Amino acid sequence: MKTSLLRNIFWKRFKRNKIAVIGAIIVFLLFIIAMFAPLFSPYNQNDIDRNHILEPPSFKHPFGTDDLGRDVFSRMLYGARTSLLVGFVAVGISTIIGIFFGSIAGYYGGWTDRIIMRFIDIMLTIPTFFLILAVIAFIGPGIWNIMVVIGLTSWMGVARLVRAEFLSLKEREFVLAAKAIGVSDKRIIFKHILINSLAPVFVSAVLGIAGAVLLESGLSFLGLGVQPPTPTWGNILTLGKDNIEIAWWLSVFPGFAILLTVLGYNLLGEGIRDAFDPRLWEAEQG
Amino acid sequence: MINYLFKRIFEMIPTLFGITLISFMILHLAPGKPTDVLADFNPKITPEARERLEKMYNLDKPVIVQYVLWLNKIVKFDFGESFSSDRRPVIDKIWDKKQPLTERRLFITFMLNVITMFVILVIAIPLGITSATHQNTLYDRITTTSVFIGFATPSFWLALLLMMFFGVYLGWLPISGLKSMNYDSLSLAGKIIDRINHLILPVFVYAFGGLAGDSRYMRSSMLEVIRQDYIKVARAKGLPERIVIYRHALRNALLPLITLIGLSVPGLIGGSVIMESIFGIPGMGQLLFMSVMTRDYPVIMGIVIIVGFLTLLGNLLADIGYMLADPRIRH
Numbered sequence: 232m233k234t235s236l237l238r239n240i241f242w243k244r245f246k247r248n249k250i251a252v253i254g255a256i257i258v259f260l261l262f263i264i265a266m267f268a269p270l271f272s273p274y275n276q277n278d279i280d281r282n283h284i285l286e287p288p289s290f291k292h293p294f295g296t297d298d299l300g301r302d303v304f305s306r307m308l309y310g311a312r313t314s315l316l317v318g319f320v321a322v323g324i325s326t327i328i329g330i331f332f333g334s335i336a337g338y339y340g341g342w343t344d345r346i347i348m349r350f351i352d353i354m355l356t357i358p359t360f361f362l363i364l365a366v367i368a369f370i371g372p373g374i375w376n377i378m379v380v381i382g383l384t385s386w387m388g389v390a391r392l393v394r395a396e397f398l399s400l401k402e403r404e405f406v407l408a409a410k411a412i413g414v415s416d417k418r419i420i421f422k423h424i425l426i427n428s429l430a431p432v433f434v435s436a437v438l439g440i441a442g443a444v445l446l447e448s449g450l451s452f453l454g455l456g457v458q459p460p461t462p463t464w465g466n467i468l469t470l471g472k473d474n475i476e477i478a479w480w481l482s483v484f485p486g487f488a489i490l491l492t493v494l495g496y497n498l499l500g501e502g503i504r505d506a507f508d509p510r511l512w513e514a515e516q517g
Numbered sequence: 518m519i520n521y522l523f524k525r526i527f528e529m530i531p532t533l534f535g536i537t538l539i540s541f542m543i544l545h546l547a548p549g550k551p552t553d554v555l556a557d558f559n560p561k562i563t564p565e566a567r568e569r570l571e572k573m574y575n576l577d578k579p580v581i582v583q584y585v586l587w588l589n590k591i592v593k594f595d596f597g598e599s600f601s602s603d604r605r606p607v608i609d610k611i612w613d614k615k616q617p618l619t620e621r622r623l624f625i626t627f628m629l630n631v632i633t634m635f636v637i638l639v640i641a642i643p644l645g646i647t648s649a650t651h652q653n654t655l656y657d658r659i660t661t662t663s664v665f666i667g668f669a670t671p672s673f674w675l676a677l678l679l680m681m682f683f684g685v686y687l688g689w690l691p692i693s694g695l696k697s698m699n700y701d702s703l704s705l706a707g708k709i710i711d712r713i714n715h716l717i718l719p720v721f722v723y724a725f726g727g728l729a730g731d732s733r734y735m736r737s738s739m740l741e742v743i744r745q746d747y748i749k750v751a752r753a754k755g756l757p758e759r760i761v762i763y764r765h766a767l768r769n770a771l772l773p774l775i776t777l778i779g780l781s782v783p784g785l786i787g788g789s790v791i792m793e794s795i796f797g798i799p800g801m802g803q804l805l806f807m808s809v810m811t812r813d814y815p816v817i818m819g820i821v822i823i824v825g826f827l828t829l830l831g832n833l834l835a836d837i838g839y840m841l842a843d844p845r846i847r848h
Contacts, residue, residue, distance in 0.1 A: 349532070365809070485674075486678070494668075
């Protein structure tokens with residue numbers, strides 16, 4: 232009863248927030264595009280056509296062709312797949328690591344907490360992009376490597392968030408009661424505290440996808456991310472840079488796709504945050 | 518205050534250790550020994566060269582010994598020799614004492630970041646204040662929307678678009694490097710104009726990324742302050758709104774911005790890899806990019822450690838700045 236009531240409030244508030252709905256629509260469309268990329272693509276995304284290289288947009292090729300005569304529109308549809316995959320896997324990794332360190336630090340406190348927090352400070356001191364590049368230099372580029380590396384270098388925010396939630400929740404009566412009747416630490420951490428701190432974690436994961444998409448496209452743009460011929464928006468932009476004086480379409484469309492994607496996740500994340508925020512509920516009702 | 522400062526500096530020591538430890542861990546990330554990876558990519562590596570590598574990182578010794586020996590060199594700013602054919606010491610590549618100051622990579626990246634930070638603050642502060650004082654007006658909504666779009670814009674895409682428009686289409690601005698080919702033959706005024714022309718696009722793109730966050734932060738900081746009682750008092754005693762905002766509120770709203778500057782240093786420096794690569798700027802970011810491409814491990818390690826160290830220093834400076842600005846902490 233209570234949860235369904237909360238759910239109703241959440242939806243009512245979310246739907247009223249027009250910007251959040253726009254974000255949700257963008258993200259939904261991206262899912263559809265990524266899922267049905269083969270259906271929507273007029274050409275095979277990797278088919279080389281030497282007779283039609285670097286052609287500007289036309290009815291045959293709505294976004295033009297690249298330096299090998301491949302259809303940019305088809306490649307961009309598949310690029311949506313890549314960015315979605317990288318975004319979700321990287322954020323999945325970072326969220327799991329963040330929850331792990333954050334809950335241990337917050338629940339146990341003391342030295343455990345101090346060491347983990349110091350480790351987080353150190354990780355935040357080295358610029359993420361430098362850290363990622365250094366790791367890539369050793370393990371090599373590639374789609375799986377960059378997912379793991381992005382995940383391993385972007386968990387610190389989640390960890391801090393989860394820790395803060397734990398610090399405030401662990402002194403609450405329901406946790407003390409669970410402790411008093413001898414519930415195990417593991418069970419308290421997962422079943423009692425974590426479950427109650429998932430809302431902000433979820434919001435930060437949605438926002439994290441936006442960050443991961445930006446990082447992936449940046450790495451791929453430098454040639455250190457997803458490797459050709461796998462299409463990504465980032466590596467189409469590399470061709471845009473190489474042909475900057477003759478082929479504007481190679482730069483304009485993929486960059487705009489990245490912008491829309493990141494915007495969509497950011498708006499969605501902010502919308503969910505506002506809808507979850509009880510302080511704003513009271514403000515509206517009072 | 519002195520005590521606080523000492524405590525702060527003392528706290529930096531374990532963090533410094535941590536930075537070297539993480540870098541050392543990365544060195545051992547590669548499957549097998551670091552030397553194996555190099556051999557895979559460069560099959561022509563001679564036995565002598567391999568020996569040189571093993572010697573540089575003492576790879577034949579136990580890991581703990583490797584780390585201690587390596588650390589011993591790092592504290593003397595000895596990062597070893599580059600793997601590239603010139604075999605120059607890493608520190609010379611980053612901070613070449615034979616070159617004039619303005620040609621040294623670290624200096625270039627540092628100056629670019631300082632200029633960018635300045636530009637960000639000059640734009641973000643008034644933008645944040647005005648949208649806070651005009652909360653919920655059309656102006657506020659437009660700036661808020663712009664901020665969201667600014668957050669989502671990939672900086673390298675913006676760079677490409679501007680290069681295409683101002684560099685290629687209009688031909689107004691150079692799109693690569695920090696000075697023209699004929700720089701040395703220019704008059705002093707010509708030299709200055711040439712430098713500025715080369716900086717306009719990179720600094721604009723670079724600043725654009727930080728602008729969104731900082732103006733947003735300034736806005737919320739200002740909103741927080743103008744809700745306080747002392748602002749109500751200032752208004753109640755009939756002070757003009759201009760004085761209330763710019764004399765009473767602004768000073769307090771600016772304080773958190775000092776912390777933000779400290780926090781945004783790593784992100785800004787991190788962005789230098791892409792920016793310097795696109796605009797052909799010979800700084801640290803470009804050096805890191807080239808070193809990653811050629812797997813020049815000593816240079817990569819050296820850059821990561823130096824940049825981590827500088828970021829730490831930046832955070833310390835921000836803390837000191839905060840302390841000097843806020844009398845509540847000073848006393």
